[in-house]
Amino acid sequence: MITVVGGGPAGLMASIIASWNGANVRIIERKGKLGKKLLAASNGRGNISNLDLDETHYFSSDISFVKKVFQRFGIFQTLSVFEEIGVMVKNLNSKLFPYTERSKDIWNCFMYELGNNCVEVVLNHQINEIIYSNKTFYLKSDYTTFESDKIIIATGGISSPQFGSNGSIFQSLHSLGHSLIELRPGLVPIKINNYFSKDNLGAKLTGSVVLENEYGIEISKRYFGEVLFKNELLTGIPIFQISNFVHKYLDKNIPVYIRIDSFPSYTEKQLEEILLKKINLRPKRPISLLLTTMIDEKLIPPFLQSVEIKDFLSPCSSLRLKDITIIAHRLKNWKFEITGTADWKLSQVSLGGIDTSEIQSFTLESKIVPGMYFAGEVMDVAGESGGYNLQWAWSTGYISGESAS
Numbered sequence: 001m002i003t004v005v006g007g008g009p010a011g012l013m014a015s016i017i018a019s020w021n022g023a024n025v026r027i028i029e030r031k032g033k034l035g036k037k038l039l040a041a042s043n044g045r046g047n048i049s050n051l052d053l054d055e056t057h058y059f060s061s062d063i064s065f066v067k068k069v070f071q072r073f074g075i076f077q078t079l080s081v082f083e084e085i086g087v088m089v090k091n092l093n094s095k096l097f098p099y100t101e102r103s104k105d106i107w108n109c110f111m112y113e114l115g116n117n118c119v120e121v122v123l124n125h126q127i128n129e130i131i132y133s134n135k136t137f138y139l140k141s142d143y144t145t146f147e148s149d150k151i152i153i154a155t156g157g158i159s160s161p162q163f164g165s166n167g168s169i170f171q172s173l174h175s176l177g178h179s180l181i182e183l184r185p186g187l188v189p190i191k192i193n194n195y196f197s198k199d200n201l202g203a204k205l206t207g208s209v210v211l212e213n214e215y216g217i218e219i220s221k222r223y224f225g226e227v228l229f230k231n232e233l234l235t236g237i238p239i240f241q242i243s244n245f246v247h248k249y250l251d252k253n254i255p256v257y258i259r260i261d262s263f264p265s266y267t268e269k270q271l272e273e274i275l276l277k278k279i280n281l282r283p284k285r286p287i288s289l290l291l292t293t294m295i296d297e298k299l300i301p302p303f304l305q306s307v308e309i310k311d312f313l314s315p316c317s318s319l320r321l322k323d324i325t326i327i328a329h330r331l332k333n334w335k336f337e338i339t340g341t342a343d344w345k346l347s348q349v350s351l352g353g354i355d356t357s358e359i360q361s362f363t364l365e366s367k368i369v370p371g372m373y374f375a376g377e378v379m380d381v382a383g384e385s386g387g388y389n390l391q392w393a394w395s396t397g398y399i400s401g402e403s404a405s
């Protein structure tokens with residue numbers, strides 16, 4: 001008997017692969033439903049993978065572990081499993097979705113496979129303790145103890161606990177000898193120094209976003225997309241991406257800034273010319289209207305404050321050439337000091353997890369407890385937004401399911 005603990009995407013993949021190989025498989029899930037995060041993925045659209053797949057899109061203490069996993073089971077092997085279970089995929093700028101863009105449809109395919117392969121599904125049981133004795137695992141829930149020859153740990157991290165993953169297994173894994181790399185919320189909104197009023201709620205800025213240190217040196221990849229302002233919180237895909245880089249600085253109280261370039265395809269000189277032309281055409285128009293159609297109107301007052309222009313009702317012609325240069329510069333360099341991130345409830349992935357140096361990359365079997373395997377986010381691996389986290393769940397679910405069986 002192989003018992004898979006955790007019925008998320010990694011556990012679902014591990015269960016069907018082990019059952020295809022002829023094993024007797026049981027899956028135990030603490031919630032009343034399997035695969036809640038799969039259903040929630042991309043607001044129910046299910047960005048299940050990305051064709052641009054390699055280890056550079058991941059965060060881990062040992063990135064070579066990620067590389068080895070994808071060498072063993074990458075995107076094309078994943079697509080062949082999807083084909084086998086009847087999932088038709090769609091490619092949108094290298095992001096893969098079910099053709100219908102409904103996570104529920106891929107979830108249905110997994111549910112059929114579980115039934116068709118007689119996988120025993122146990123819902124509403126949280127495994128609180130794992131005991132390993134005489135080559136048998138004893139898995140204790142509040143109601144009963146399950147026995148198993150081998151187990152696959154697919155319990156996720158602690159991000160978005162409302163979907164099930166609550167970290168309840170880590171204490172027991174620690175007791176069995178495994179180490180935990182400290183968990184931090186990833187793909188999460190960022191908190192900034194709050195000089196925004198409630199009027200900015202829902203304001204948007206599209207552009208390229210990067211993390212900088214106090215010396216103005218870029219310390220993350222650049223990401224492009226829409227940034228949403230919600231008082232002291234910034235959110236949106238590029239913000240989620242940046243959030244994966246911030247903890248190592250915040251943990252050490254090192255100041256760190258987010259810089260937004262809302263005109264990445266314009267130079268500062270070009271922006272100056274655009275502004276001067278606008279001023280020359282309507283010199284009497286108030287300064288408050290100068291940036292209309294250039295940035296979200298809700299952001300114009302705080303933007304002008306950030307360049308120390310206070311009298312928004314004065315005519316544009318009162319601006320000095322120096323002011324125009326500063327505005328053009330700021331349009332490409334709006335900087336905010338990051339003070340923290342939102343909490344676990346809004347986080348899509350957990351940075352940190354079980355130390356991968358204690359896991360064999362080829363089989364995903366524990367180097368400490370024979371017969372115990374790992375799959376998915378429970379390990380110290382997290383990906384960028386864009387299908388990378390579900391791909392990690394599919395690859396590691398497959399390898400652990402195959403190795404255990």
Ligand SMILES: Cc1cc2nc3c(=O)[nH]c(=O)nc-3n(C[C@H](O)[C@H](O)[C@H](O)COP(=O)(O)OP(=O)(O)OC[C@H]3O[C@@H](n4cnc5c(N)ncnc54)[C@H](O)[C@@H]3O)c2cc1C
Binds near residue numbers: 006007029163169348
């Ligand atoms: C809102 C949201 C949207 C997302 N969108 C995307 C996306 O579009 N693309 C993408 O690639 N990634 C996305 N992600 C991330 C992705 O969903 C996760 O990385 C992925 O689900 C991790 O899979 P997993 O099986 O390892 O863990 P989880 O999905 O967290 O599953 C773990 C399961 O184990 C169960 N469990 C935990 N502890 C126990 C226990 N002690 N006993 C029994 N059961 C237990 C939990 O209830 C849960 O069902 C999103 C995440 C969120 C929150």
